Amino acid sequence: MPIFPGAPVRGALTLPGSKSITNRALVLAALAERPVTLRGALFSRDTRIMVAALRELGFRVETDEAALTITVHGCGGEIPAREATIDVGNAGTAARFLTALVCLRRGGVYHFDGDAAMRARPIAGLLDALTQQGAEASARQFPFTLRTAGLAGGRVRLDASASSQLISALLLVAPRAATPLRVELIGDTVSKPFVTMTERMVSDFPARFAPHTRAADKPNPQAATARTAEAEAASAGGADAAVLDYEIEGDATAASYFAALPVVTGGGQLSLGGLKLGPDALQGDTAFIALLAERGLIRHEGRSISRSAADAPPHGIDADFNAFSDTFLTLAAIAPLLKGPTRITGIAHTRHQETDRVAGMARELRKLGQHVIETEDALEIHPRPLVPDQVIETYHDHRFAMSFGVLGCHDLRGDGQPWLSIKDPSCCGKTFPEFFDVLDSLRQSAAQTAAVS
């Protein structure tokens, strides 16, 4: 698909719901003792995979895509289906969170598989930890069958150096273990803000249960009191009042593309609806916007991102992206337009994501004429004149499609004509199905503004 470049963007857009928050909230709601409605939920391939899997496991889940709501009828920590086949696609969150979730059931048999890419993604560390709790896995990567034994709790050793999602998976189910689960980490932790997000969501979720208590076999006086209070509130307000609401933040990783856009189109101003900032915000990926603002590439005030044609030329950035690595591709893709080299470190773990992102990014940038130095953990991009008329390979990775989609908005030849094409742009459906429509409508409104002024 050719990308049409645009004039300086000006306008407002609403971000889709966060993938990470939606998929965590779906799991927490499935574990809750009363129904929860997620509002502003993301509807994309990754969240549909999670919804389908929860239904496969016997949970009642109602979706209303027009209203962006999903209502989950949780089963208080029980997993209804004793046997199920679960397809996790290429959704890391679904793959890791569901593997841990099913282990709450004693005597269950669950068959897991995913896309070809998922068969190469890390899961062994989590399976090893769950094995310490009595589960038996037929293999140490997808596909595998998991025979489950419930979660007894106690000490569990976990190697999560490949992905923070392995930690989050255990943290989401830990409060439902029969006794406290103590996770001892072996090796380094990557993507730390996502672990904090999990901890905060587990403790703040509206339909929170009393930790380490299974209603059926381990009554706890405190939990019983909480449940009675909830039941009274529900009967006083009628059936609808029993449904709790949970608001999903706009996706901060998706926001990175629009934060980069004014740099690419030579200025403009965008308002990012749904972006949540401040101490209550859950997503560490907002650090990307702060980084661009701090280094003078954009101005940033609340939800507004801007850049004026009169601003100093944007310079290359040297930064450690370990904590917000999904956004490194956004910066790497626009690095050819920056003055001087860009150096991105802390990204070795992204070699095991949708694709080997470090190698893939180096390959695509070289195709565009850039001088790229690739090491295990880093990329150094030295800008060179862009080579037009290239087709960007996306490797089934939404972030390649969206990042290079943003670069393509730069009017390289100054004639408003496409100079870059994206192969398989629909892979952005993993987290942001409407991405290219939003980009196109911003381009059209920028063109109208340019024609009027």
Ligand SMILES: O=C(O)C1=C[C@@H](OP(=O)(O)O)[C@@H](O)[C@H](O)C1
């Ligand atoms: O927990 C999460 O929601 C995520 C954690 C990160 O993965 P890793 O911990 O594998 O880096 C991130 O890249 C992914 O998009 C979402």
Ligand SMILES: C=C(OP(=O)(O)O)C(=O)O
């Ligand atoms: C790494 C990503 O996804 P996943 O949740 O599949 O790990 C991502 O969205 O960039």
